[in-house]
Structure formats: C-alpha cells, structure tokens
Amino acid sequence: MTEGNIEEERAALKAPHSGDIGHDMAAPKQIIFASAHRYDSAIRLGMSYLAEAMAQRGWRVLYIAQPTSPFHLFHPRAAATARSKLGEIGVQDYPVEAADESEPGALPGRVEGLQSLTLLPHVAKPGFSGEFSLNHWFKVAWPPVKDSVAKAGFSAASAVVIDSPFFYPMARALGPPVAYRYADRLDRMASVTPAMLTMQARVFTEAELVVYTAHSLADHIGQRSRPSLYLPNGGRMHADRGSRLQPLALQHVKRPRVIYVGAMEAWLDWPLLSRAAALCPDVEFIALGRTADTPREMASAANLHVIDRVHNSSVPAFLDHCDVGLIPFRHGEHKALVHAINPLKLYEYMAAGLPVLASRSPELSRLGAPVVQYDGLDDFVAKLRQILAGNPGSTVEARRQFAAEASWWKRAEMLETAVMALERPAQP
Numbered sequence: 001m002t003e004g005n006i007e008e009e010r011a012a013l014k015a016p017h018s019g020d021i022g023h024d025m026a027a028p029k030q031i032i033f034a035s036a037h038r039y040d041s042a043i044r045l046g047m048s049y050l051a052e053a054m055a056q057r058g059w060r061v062l063y064i065a066q067p068t069s070p071f072h073l074f075h076p077r078a079a080a081t082a083r084s085k086l087g088e089i090g091v092q093d094y095p096v097e098a099a100d101e102s103e104p105g106a107l108p109g110r111v112e113g114l115q116s117l118t119l120l121p122h123v124a125k126p127g128f129s130g131e132f133s134l135n136h137w138f139k140v141a142w143p144p145v146k147d148s149v150a151k152a153g154f155s156a157a158s159a160v161v162i163d164s165p166f167f168y169p170m171a172r173a174l175g176p177p178v179a180y181r182y183a184d185r186l187d188r189m190a191s192v193t194p195a196m197l198t199m200q201a202r203v204f205t206e207a208e209l210v211v212y213t214a215h216s217l218a219d220h221i222g223q224r225s226r227p228s229l230y231l232p233n234g235g236r237m238h239a240d241r242g243s244r245l246q247p248l249a250l251q252h253v254k255r256p257r258v259i260y261v262g263a264m265e266a267w268l269d270w271p272l273l274s275r276a277a278a279l280c281p282d283v284e285f286i287a288l289g290r291t292a293d294t295p296r297e298m299a300s301a302a303n304l305h306v307i308d309r310v311h312n313s314s315v316p317a318f319l320d321h322c323d324v325g326l327i328p329f330r331h332g333e334h335k336a337l338v339h340a341i342n343p344l345k346l347y348e349y350m351a352a353g354l355p356v357l358a359s360r361s362p363e364l365s366r367l368g369a370p371v372v373q374y375d376g377l378d379d380f381v382a383k384l385r386q387i388l389a390g391n392p393g394s395t396v397e398a399r400r401q402f403a404a405e406a407s408w409w410k411r412a413e414m415l416e417t418a419v420m421a422l423e424r425p426a427q428p
Contacts, residue, residue, distance in 0.1 A: 030157040031419065032149065032176065034064040034167040038085075039094055039113050043263070043289060044312045046183060046213070046233050046344060047163050053234075053412035055096040055109035062154045063094075064114045064167070067141055069121040071128075088115040090143055091152060106409060114148055116141040122166055122193070129193045138170040149174055159209070159419045165199035168207075177208035177422040179415075181231075182217055188337040208422045211415065213342040214363045220340075229418050232367065234408040235347025237400070244317040249307050250286075256388050258357075259286040259322040261315055262345045264306075267338050269330035269359065272377055277301045279381050283388070285326075288318055316352060324387055325349030327358035327371075328380070339363065346371070350403035355392035357384055370394035370402055 031054055035047040048063075055061045065085070072082035092113040098106045118141040122133040138145040149155065160171040161179045165186075171178045180203045186192045204210060204221050210228045212218055221228065250257070260268070264287060277285045278301065285304045310318070319325065327345060329338040342363055349356045356371040357380065358364055364371055372393045374380040387393070 029058060030060045030062075030154050032062045032064065032154055032157045032160045032171075032174070034160060034162045034164075034171060036066045036164045036166065038065050039063045039111060042309065042311045047161070047181065049234065049236070049408040050161070050181075050412055050415060051111050052096050053408040054416065055111050056098065056106040056409065057412055057416060058107055058109070059416075060154070061109075061111045062114060062149065062152055062157070063111050064116075064145070064149075064170075066164075066166070067116040067118040067121070067137065069118050071121060071123075085115055086117065088113075089117055090115065091148065112152055114143075114145070114152070116143060116145060116148075118142075122195070124191055124193050129195060131195045131198070134166065134195050134199055135169045137166075138173070145170060146173060159422060161211075161415075161419075162203075165196050165203050168199055168203050175424070177419070177424060178203075178206075179209035179211055179419060179422070180204075180207045181211045181213070182221065183213040183233075183342070185217070185220065185337050185340045188334070188340075208425065209418055211418070214340050215366055216336075216339045216363065227418065227421070229414065231411055231414055232342040232406070233344045233347055234406050234411040235344075235351045235403045236408060237351050237404055244320045246321045247314060247317050249310075250318065250321050253284050253286070253305060255284070255323065256282075257284045257286055257322040258324040258326055258384065259288060259318060260326040260328060260345075261288045261318070261348060262343075264289050267330050267334040267341075269328040272328055272330070272380060273326075274301055274304065275377055276380055276384070277304045279377075280384065283384070286318070286322065288315065315348065319349065319352035319354055322354065324384065324392075325352075325354040325356045327356065327361075327364075329359045329361070331359065342367075347403055347406055350399045350406075353396040353400050355387045355394070355399070357387060370398050 033047055033051045037045045037047060039048045039051060041048065051061050051063050068082045068085040073079050092115070094111040094113055096109045096111055098108045118137045120133050120137045120140050121128055122137055123129065157176045159177045159179050160174055161181060162168060162171050163181045163183060168178065186200060187197055204224065208226055210221055210224065211231045212221060212228065213232050215230070273285055281303060283303065287306045288310055325345065327343050329341065331338055339362060346356065346369060358371050358373050360373040360375050364373060370393065372383050372387060374383050
C-alpha cells in the first residue's frame with residue numbers, strides 16, 4: 001500500500017462526513033464485533049469503544065468475546081478470567097449512555113454481548129495450535145455461535161468487525177462482509193501461533209475491509225484489491241480537569257506526579273523509567289495498569305509506584321491528579337512493534353488536558369499530536385524538567401481540542417461510512 005499526503009490524511013480524520021448514516025432509519029442498523037478483549041474489561045481497548053460509539057449512533061450492536069474453555073481453568077494466569085467468563089456464558093446486555101455534550105447527536109442504547117465456551121480452543125499448546133482448531137472452534141462452542149447470532153436478530157448485520165484472525169472462519173460462516181481491525185504486529189508477539197499468521201495473510205487478501213490503526217501497519221498489509229481504511233484510536237472527552245476526587249491510592253504520593261497508563265508488557269521501557277526515577281528523586285512515577293509480575297527495577301525505587309487492578313472508569317480521576325502523561329516505549333528489539341502502535345493512552349491524556357512526554361515515534365509525528373517527544377534517557381529527563389517547570393510545549397486547550405477531533409464518535413462515523421459501502425459476499 002502507498003501512503004497519501006500527510007496533510008490530506010489529517011484533514012480526512014478531522015473533516016465532517018456527508019450524511020449521518022447511523023441515524024438513517026431506512027439503512028441497515030446491525031453490526032457485529034468479535035474481539036479478543038472483553039467489552040467490559042477493566043482496561044478497555046479500541047473495539048469496545050468503537051462498539052459503544054456505534055450503539056450511540058443508533059446501531060444495534062452484538063459484541064462476541066473471545067471464548068473460554070475448561071482447559072483455561074487449569075492455567076495459573078488464565079484461571080481467574082476463565083472463571084469470570086464461565087459466569088457470563090450466553091448473552092448479556094451492556095447499557096450505553098449518551099456521549100458527553102461535545103457529541104450532541106449521541107443516543108443512549110445498549111451493546112448485546114455473547115460469551116461462549118468451546119471445547120476446541122486455539123492456544124500455543126500441542127494439539128491446539130494448528131489450523132483445525134482455528135477453523136472449527138466455533139462449531140463446538142456453547143451456546144452455538146451461529147444459532148445465538150440468529151436468535152439475537154443479527155442475521156442481517158452489515159458487517160462483522162474482527163480484531164484477530166482467530167475470528168475469521170467464524171465471521172465467514174456468519175455471512176456478512178468482514179472488516180478486520182488491524183492494530184498490532186502479531187508477528188512480533190511470542191504467543192501468536194504460525195497458524196494465526198497464516199490465517200491473517202488470508203484475511204489481508206480476502207476481507208471486504210481492512211482497518212489499520214497506524215501507518216506502519218499499511219506496508220505490512222501489502223497490496224489489496226479491496227478497500228482499506230486508516231482509522232487510528234480515539235478518545236472520550238472528560239469533565240474539566242480537577243473535577244474528580246483524588247483516588248485513595250494517590251493520597252500519600254507527593255507532587256509532582258508523572259503517570260503511565262496501559263499494558264505493562266515487554267515494550268514498556270522499564271529500564272528508562274527506573275533510571276529516570278533515580279535521577280529525579282523529587283518526582284513520583286506512577287504505572288497504572290495490568291502486570292503479572294512487578295519488574296525488578298521497580299522494587300528498589302521508592303518513587304516508582306505500580307498500581308494494579310484499577311478499573312477503566314477510575315482512570316480519569318488518576319489523570320486529574322497527575323502532572324504529566326508518559327508514553328515510554330522501548331525501541332531496539334521492539335522497534336517494529338512499537339512503531340505499529342497508535343497509543344490509546346495518548347487520547348486519554350489529551351482528553352484530560354495532560355502534557356505528554358513520549359518516546360519518539362513516526363506515528364505520533366504524522367498525527368501532529370501536541371506532545372513532547374524524547375530521544376533517550378538524558379533527553380527524557382531534560383524535557384520532563386522543562387514540562388514540570390511550566391513549559392509543556394502546548395496549551396490545555398490545544399490538547400483537549402486534539403482529543404475532541406479524535407473522538408470515538410468520529411472514528412465510528414468513519415467506520416460506519418466504510419461498512420455501509422460494502423457488498424455482502426456471495427454465499428457458497
């Protein structure tokens with residue numbers, strides 16, 4: 001794929017779109033999302049927000065979550081999630097409130113969720129990692145996926161939006177056009193099986209629509225004869241900064257506070273954070289997110305705080321009472337993966353009005369985001385000092401305006417327009 005003019009791309013992301021298809025009562029109004037991540041996860045991700053925004057735009061939305069299996073109950077890291085999913089087997093209703101005042105057309109609604117159990121999970125274990133489990137897991141699921149979709153009234157859905165090749169055979173069996181939301185370099189993730197990568201190659205070629213969240217992902221998709229759409233992550237606007245009560249976890253943490261919110265995986269630059277904390281003993285560093293094990297670098301740093309198991313709904317309060325938002329990604333061996341990330345946390349920070357200090361990224365530069373980018377430890381420390389001294393490089397208003405122009409409502413509008421242009425595939 002070739003990349004277009006940067007300014008034209010920015011204008012396309014900001015410009016209003018003709019027609020409000022989501023509110024056209026004569027148009028099809030059903031869409032299915034199938035995601036590796038739960039809709040109501042403690043740390044919500046893009047598919048959940050897109051599903052919510054489509055419901056606010058007047059669509060009926062079905063959200064199919066990654067199935068669990070009896071085998072997950074015996075895995076030490078998966079058991080708790082498996083038990084939780086087993087308690088949700090079947091269809092659930094998730095109420096959706098109207099969006100904030102910046103999106104006056106938003107409607108209250110609901111997202112209907114489907115959680116299933118399968119006896120044939122696809123995992124990186126002998127006997128379960130091949131193409132057979134990918135192609136057949138949904139045929140031995142309970143409740144039956146196809147029957148559940150039909151019973152819920154989604155047989156005429158305009159599209160099935162998936163975020164993993166795992167769901168592609170299921171989506172094809174359901175019948176509507178398939179849109180693949182490509183948000184991560186799966187080939188750089190150790191837990192992804194060769195069968196998944198083979199299936200992804202099929203999806204790139206066969207899916208009626210591929211939606212990608214970062215420019216570097218476009219080259220990895222390759223040439224397509226069918227539509228593709230650059231659709232980065234988005235954000236939700238928060239109330240005015242400082243309007244929320246300070247979380248209990250911060251009450252004994254002095255100011256200034258700098259915060260990272262998100263997954264604590266290998267691409268997070270723990271070594272840089274630990275060294276920066278040692279060089280800035282007067283600054284409190286907070287890492288808010290999910291982690292199975294506290295990194296060794298954190299244990300000996302008195303001004304490094306890991307706060308785990310915080311629900312997504314509490315994140316705005318933490319941002320309200322911090323001074324800088326961090327995006328400290330580790331390059332080097334993780335360069336390809338990091339350059340493919342369009343950081344969801346960027347929009348959360350911007351919506352909260354926080355100044356942002358981020359490792360240098362081509363994607364951030366192309367977005368034109370009002371952030372301060374750094375190169376290496378010394379530059380990180382110097383620019384952090386500069387921001388804390390009152391020179392953040394942008395105003396609160398500019399940051400909030402950036403977030404408003406990148407709202408999930410506007411991202412859903414773009415997805416809606418693309419989905420409505422798809423033709424239903426011929427049935428075999």
